Amino acid sequence: MVDKKNNLKFKTKNVSVFYGSKQAINKISLDIEEKQITALIGPSGCGKSTFLRCLNRMNDVISNCSVNGKILLDGNNIYSDEIDPVLLRAKVGMVFQKPNPFPKSIFENIAYGPRIHGIGNNRAELTDLVHHSLEQAGLIDEVKDRLDDIATGLSGGQQQRICIARAIAVNPDVILMDEPCSALDPIATAKIEELMSSLSKSYTIIIVTHSMQQAGRVSQKTAFFHMGDLIEYGETPKIFTQPDQQKTQDYITGRFG
Amino acid sequence: MSFSTLLLLIIAFSLCSFFFSSSSAFKKIKSATSRPSALPKHYGQYSLAWTLFPAFLLLIVFTIIGPIYVDNFFKQQIALTEASYDKAKIELVLAMIKNISNGSISSDEPKILKLADEYSNYLSKIYLFRTLSVLLLSSILGIIISSNINILKNSRVKVETFYRILFFVSAVIAIFTTVGIIASLLYESLRFFALYPFFDFLFGLHWAPNIAIRSDQVAAQGSFGMLPVLLGTILVALIAMIVALPIGLFSAIYLAEFASKRVRDIIKPTLEVLAGIPTVVYGYFAALTAAPFIRKIGMTLGLDVSSESALAAGAVMGIMIIPFISSLSDDIINSVPQSLRDGSLGLGATKAETTIKVVLPAAFPGLVGAFLLAVSRAIGETMIVVMAAGLSANLTINPLETVTTVTVQIVSLLTGDTEFDDIKTLSAFGLGLALFAFTLILNVIALVVSRRLSEQYD
Ligand SMILES: Nc1ncnc2c1ncn2[C@@H]1O[C@H](COP(=O)(O)OP(=O)(O)OP(=O)(O)O)[C@@H](O)[C@H]1O
Ligand SMILES: [Mg+2]
Numbered sequence: 062m063v064d065k066k067n068n069l070k071f072k073t074k075n076v077s078v079f080y081g082s083k084q085a086i087n088k089i090s091l092d093i094e095e096k097q098i099t100a101l102i103g104p105s106g107c108g109k110s111t112f113l114r115c116l117n118r119m120n121d122v123i124s125n126c127s128v129n130g131k132i133l134l135d136g137n138n139i140y141s142d143e144i145d146p147v148l149l150r151a152k153v154g155m156v157f158q159k160p161n162p163f164p165k166s167i168f169e170n171i172a173y174g175p176r177i178h179g180i181g182n183n184r185a186e187l188t189d190l191v192h193h194s195l196e197q198a199g200l201i202d203e204v205k206d207r208l209d210d211i212a213t214g215l216s217g218g219q220q221q222r223i224c225i226a227r228a229i230a231v232n233p234d235v236i237l238m239d240e241p242c243s244a245l246d247p248i249a250t251a252k253i254e255e256l257m258s259s260l261s262k263s264y265t266i267i268i269v270t271h272s273m274q275q276a277g278r279v280s281q282k283t284a285f286f287h288m289g290d291l292i293e294y295g296e297t298p299k300i301f302t303q304p305d306q307q308k309t310q311d312y313i314t315g316r317f318g
Numbered sequence: 319m320s321f322s323t324l325l326l327l328i329i330a331f332s333l334c335s336f337f338f339s340s341s342s343a344f345k346k347i348k349s350a351t352s353r354p355s356a357l358p359k360h361y362g363q364y365s366l367a368w369t370l371f372p373a374f375l376l377l378i379v380f381t382i383i384g385p386i387y388v389d390n391f392f393k394q395q396i397a398l399t400e401a402s403y404d405k406a407k408i409e410l411v412l413a414m415i416k417n418i419s420n421g422s423i424s425s426d427e428p429k430i431l432k433l434a435d436e437y438s439n440y441l442s443k444i445y446l447f448r449t450l451s452v453l454l455l456s457s458i459l460g461i462i463i464s465s466n467i468n469i470l471k472n473s474r475v476k477v478e479t480f481y482r483i484l485f486f487v488s489a490v491i492a493i494f495t496t497v498g499i500i501a502s503l504l505y506e507s508l509r510f511f512a513l514y515p516f517f518d519f520l521f522g523l524h525w526a527p528n529i530a531i532r533s534d535q536v537a538a539q540g541s542f543g544m545l546p547v548l549l550g551t552i553l554v555a556l557i558a559m560i561v562a563l564p565i566g567l568f569s570a571i572y573l574a575e576f577a578s579k580r581v582r583d584i585i586k587p588t589l590e591v592l593a594g595i596p597t598v599v600y601g602y603f604a605a606l607t608a609a610p611f612i613r614k615i616g617m618t619l620g621l622d623v624s625s626e627s628a629l630a631a632g633a634v635m636g637i638m639i640i641p642f643i644s645s646l647s648d649d650i651i652n653s654v655p656q657s658l659r660d661g662s663l664g665l666g667a668t669k670a671e672t673t674i675k676v677v678l679p680a681a682f683p684g685l686v687g688a689f690l691l692a693v694s695r696a697i698g699e700t701m702i703v704v705m706a707a708g709l710s711a712n713l714t715i716n717p718l719e720t721v722t723t724v725t726v727q728i729v730s731l732l733t734g735d736t737e738f739d740d741i742k743t744l745s746a747f748g749l750g751l752a753l754f755a756f757t758l759i760l761n762v763i764a765l766v767v768s769r770r771l772s773e774q775y776d
Contacts, residue, residue, distance in 0.1 A: 122663060124579060151666030161657035164680050173675070174665040224661065231665055 070095040070235060070265045071116060076130035078111050078120065085111045087289040088130070093282075098257060098266045100276035100297065103286030104312065109269040112286070113237050116267065117153035118146040134235075151178055154228035158240040160220035162212035162227070167204050170212045170223055171195065174231035190230055198226035199256050218249025225256065229264075236260065238268040242275065254279050273313055277301050285309045319449040324377055328456040332369035335460035339365040339467055346469045355472035364473040365463040367480040373456035380448040388441050392433070503754060506747035513741045519544050519748055525711035525722075527731060527742045542745045544752055546711040550628065550721030551753075554703060555696035557632025557717055558639055562692065565636075566643030567685070573644070574651040575673045586648065592641040597701040604634035604706030621718060624708070629717040631707040635699055643692050650684035651677060683771035690764030694757040700725040724753045 071093040078085045086108035093099050101109045111120070118139060120126045132139050139149055151174070162170050171191040172181070181187035191208070195201040200222045204215070212223050221241055228236055238257075242250040257266055257279050270276050276283050277297060284294040285308075293300060293309045304310050319327075340362030347354045389412060396408050403411070411430070417423045418434035419441070425431055511519070522543015569589075573582055609630035616623030623629075654677050662672040678685075708720030709730060731746035 117664065119660065119664060122660070147666050147668050149666075150664055154666075155660075155664035157657060157660060157664070159657055161655070161661040163658060163661065163676055173662070174667075177665065177667050177671055177675075227661075227665065 068095040069093065070135065071267075072131075072133040072136075073115075074131040074133075076112070076115060076128065076132060078108070078115060078129075079127045080123070081125045085289055086286075089286075089291045091284055091291060091294055093265065093267060095265050096261060096263070097282060098261045098268060098280040100280035100283045101267065101269045101286060102271070102273065102276050102283060102312070103292075105271075106288075107286040108289045109286050110239050113155075113239055113267060113269055116235070116237055117150045117155055119150070119155060121146055151231050152233050153235040153237060154231060154233035156221070156224050156228055156236060156238040156241050158243055160217055160224055160244065162215070162220050162223045164211065164213050166209045167195075167212045167215075167223060168208040171226050171230050174227060178231055180231065194226040194230040197229050197260065198222045199252060199259075200226060216249070218245045218252065221245060221249070221253060222256065225253070225260075229260070233264065235265040235267065238266065240269050240271060243271065250275070273301070285312060287312070319445070321377070321381055324449060324452055325374070328370060328373045328377070328452065331373075331453075331456045331460050332366045335369040335464045336362040336366040339464040342464065343467045343469055346467060350469055352470070354469040356469075356474035356477075360474045360477050361467050361469070363477045363480075365460065365467075367477065368463045369456050369460035371480070372459060373452050376455055377448065377452045380444070380452070384444045384448060385441070388437070388444060391440070392437055395433070500754070503747060503751055506744060507751040509739070510741065510744035510748040513744065514542050514748075518542070519745075520752075521545060523713055525727070527727075527745060540742060542741075542748070544724075544749065546713040547722055547724050547727050547749065548752065548756075549713060549715070550707070550711065551697055551723040551725070553628050553715055553717065553721055554632040554635060554707060554723055555693060557629060558635035558696040558699075559689075559693060561633050561636025562639040562643050562696075563689065566640045566692075567647055569640070570644045570647035570651055571673060571678075573648045575669065575677065586645070589641040589645050589648075593645060595638075597638060597699065598705075600634050600638045601701045601705030604630055604702050608634050609706055616718060623718045624720045626706060626708040626720045627718050628707060628721045631703050632717065634706060635696055635702050638699070638702065639692050639696060642695065643688060646688040646691070647681075647685055650688060651681045653684070654680045683768040686771065687764050687768040690760050690767075694760050697757055697760070698725065698753065700729060704729055724749050728753075 069092050071091075073089060073091045073093075075088045075090055077087055077089075089108075089112055091112075101113065103109055114120045115128055115132060116134075116139075120128055128140060134149070134153070137144065163173065165173070168191055171194050172187050175181045175187060175190055181190045192201060192205070195204060200219060203219060204210075212220065215223065221244070225236070225238075225241070242253055245253065254275065257268065260266060268276075268280065280297045282295065283297045283300040285292045285300065285304075285306075287308055293304055293306045295305075300309060301313055304313065340358040343354075343361035344358040347358060392412055392415065393408050396403065396411050400408075400411075411433075414423070414425065414430060415434045415437050418425055418430065419438040425434075519542050522541060523545055524541045524543045525546045527540040527542060573585055577585065605626075609625060609627060612627060612630050612633070613623045613625055658676050658680060659672055662676045663669070667675070703723045703726050707723055707726055709722055709726065710720055711722045711727070712719055714721065728746045728749050731742055731749075737743060
């Protein structure tokens with residue numbers, strides 16, 4: 062796995078983010094490989110979510126947030142004027158910390174994205190797509206008889222997998238996940254981790270997590286953030302066994318954070 | 319002593335007992351070995367409550383019952399001495415006695431003067447009794463409670479009970495006054511329906527009450543068919559909602575979803591100020607500006623618009639309701655969790671798509687409730703229609719004609735010199751009842767609908 066040569070999906074150069082005058086992250090340069098899982102770790106408030114949200118311009122939604130630096134997706138600067146953030150987000154999907162299915166039926170939740178982007182023009186195609194997405198998200202057996210039930214009535218873990226299926230349904234290149242398991246129990250967490258591993262065959266996944274074990278289990282590369290700075294970035298086994306930086310060592314051994 | 323002096327006195331008493339009790343509890347707690355079950359202030363509040371509330375209740379009871387009791391007593395007296403007097407005459411004499419005793423009229427009839435004298439004597443005796451008993455109750459309870467502070471007893475629980483009773487009583491008063499108003503409305507309406515057949519009122523197509531100008535005027539009994547008036551109300555309210563709903567809702571969507579924080583911070587308070595403009599001002603606007611304007615436009619289009627059109631009243635009422643709908647809807651839309659918007663935007667939906675397909679459906683139950691509240695408001699609105707809609711009850715759905723509304727009719731039936739057991743006056747209560755029933759039904763529908771829908775959504 063280590064010597065496999067991968068294409069770069071994202072290249073980021075000196076990315077700094079400000080909320081008003083307050084700097085949240087400072088000159089982050091980080092390259093993310095295609096069809097791999099990259100984990101972002103670090104103590105609370107160090108800017109992991111902020112960085113993640115730069116990658117699909119979800120920061121645009123926050124009114125006082127400004128982003129400097131360059132972020133290239135497949136070689137194109139996503140912050141250039143020609144890029145439509147709406148199309149970008151179709152390519153770079155996002156799963157949030159708290160499961161946030163829409164208060165609609167399971168079917169409508171999954172079909173929402175495709176409908177918006179004009180994928181699946183007729184009912185049959187759409188139904189296929191919904192089934193396929195649910196299958197990829199490992200949820201199909203649990204919900205196939207109740208696609209018309211309201212999605213908010215599912216368990217937290219199922220809701221989170223609905224959100225993943227919803228993201229997959231628009232056929233993105235990249236899936237961003239911000240602490241997707243923090244609201245879930247170990248069994249649901251294990252299911253989602255399994256799911257991530259199988260999804261990484263076709264998608265590039267970037268995950269923020271507070272669980273060192275999770276990062277160790279699922280990711281190929283790990284980036285350690287501290288107070289807005291990128292301290293260390295490398296192969297996951299290396300970060301967790303012999304990090305170069307003292308701060309990384311301290312964090313993974315639980316001496317601070 | 320007067321009511322307010324007495325009240326101030328018992329409040330002063332209870333404050334004293336509060337300070338005395340809490341300081342004595344404080345001392346006892348300080349020197350106690352075991353852990354006290356409440357704080358000094360709880361003991362203070364406990365004795366304050368006992369010093370204040372029973373005496374206050376007694377005061378209220380005396381103040382209400384006392385004069386009634388005295389009146390009844392004197393009615394009996396009068397009836398005994400003047401056996402020939404009927405009820406109305408007795409009331410009259412009593413009123414005279416009362417007026418003489420408080421000095422607003424004078425009389426030279428010795429019998430009456432004597433009674434008036436007795437009356438004021440009796441009343442002042444009652445009041446003296448009131449003063450003594452209230453002060454006695456307050457001070458005795460205050461002294462007993464505050465000199466027997468036992469810090470092992472948990473006064474916190476008892477204070478809690480007092481609070482609970484206080485809030486409960488307030489709730490009961492609120493409910494009872496409402497029930498009382500409805501009961502009186504029902505009672506007067508029943509009197510009306512005794513004079514006029516219920517179904518003729520409910521389904522009659524003709525409304526012409528012909529209010530008597532003088533009581534001796536011989537007027538033919540008018541006809542009281544409610545439908546044209548109700549239809550007028552519905553027409554005006556409908557026009558108002560057609561104006562207010564889209565503008566109010568869309569401006570709320572703009573405010574909640576699209577406006578920058580700066581714009582929002584300016585517009586939101588402005589809307590709230592607009593919502594506070596007295597309706598009589600809108601009435602002015604409707605009568606003096608909107609109605610002539612609409613009439614002029616109608617004339618250039620070759621339409622015959624009456625000078626008091628349903629359209630003018632309805633449109634201005636709509637303008638009045640815009641800030642109401644807008645402000646309510648804005649709050650409702652804002653309460654849709656941001657995570658839903660993020661979810662939709664994160665899938666590559668635009669802001670408008672997110673608003674239409676995710677935010678509005680999630681806010682829908684609340685919006686229905688707000689909308690029906692606004693409808694009730696339009697139906698109950700009086701001032702604008704009094705000033706801008708007409709008085710003649712036309713059975714029409716043409717917005718360019720004059721219509722009248724339930725509220726306008728009630729106002730015109732009850733203002734001026736009216737007799738209170740006249741059928742025309744009583745018919746106002748029938749209308750009031752109909753209006754009440756109508757808005758009640760709307761509110762119930764609003765409640766049921768938004769409950770149904772929100773079950774579906776969470
Ligand atoms: N909307 C915002 N407005 C202002 N400051 C913000 C905003 N969002 C985040 N911040 C600040 O930016 C910094 C980084 O926040 P961020 O949410 O990226 O941290 P995080 O690493 O994701 O933390 P956690 O692990 O707790 O989620 C923090 O100091 C935070 O207070
Ligand atoms: Mg975060």
